[in-house]
Amino acid sequence: MRIALGAGRIHVLPMVVGEGLRLAVIGLAGAWLVGRSMPNMLYGVKSIDLVAFGVVAAVLVASAVLACSIPARRAAWVDPVVALRED
Numbered sequence: 001m002r003i004a005l006g007a008g009r010i011h012v013l014p015m016v017v018g019e020g021l022r023l024a025v026i027g028l029a030g031a032w033l034v035g036r037s038m039p040n041m042l043y044g045v046k047s048i049d050l051v052a053f054g055v056v057a058a059v060l061v062a063s064a065v066l067a068c069s070i071p072a073r074r075a076a077w078v079d080p081v082v083a084l085r086e087d
Helices: 009-036 052-077 080-086
Strands: none
Touching: 009 052
C-alpha cells in the first residue's frame, strides 16, 4: 500500500524489518526484566547469565531479521496496481 502511495522500495524494506526488530528488542527487554526479578526463586543458579543471554539475544535478532526480510522483500517488489486491485 505504501508503494502505491509513492513510497520507494528502499523505504519499505527498513520499515518492515525495523518493526520486526522492535518487537524482538521489546521481548529481550521483557526477558531481562523477568530474569532480574527472579533471583529469590532460583537456588544455585544466577538469574542472568550474560553469555547465555547474549547468545540467545543474537540468535533471536538474527532470526527476526531473517523472518522479517523475506516478507519485506516480497512486499517491496509487488506491483502497486496488483496490490490495490486485491485489496
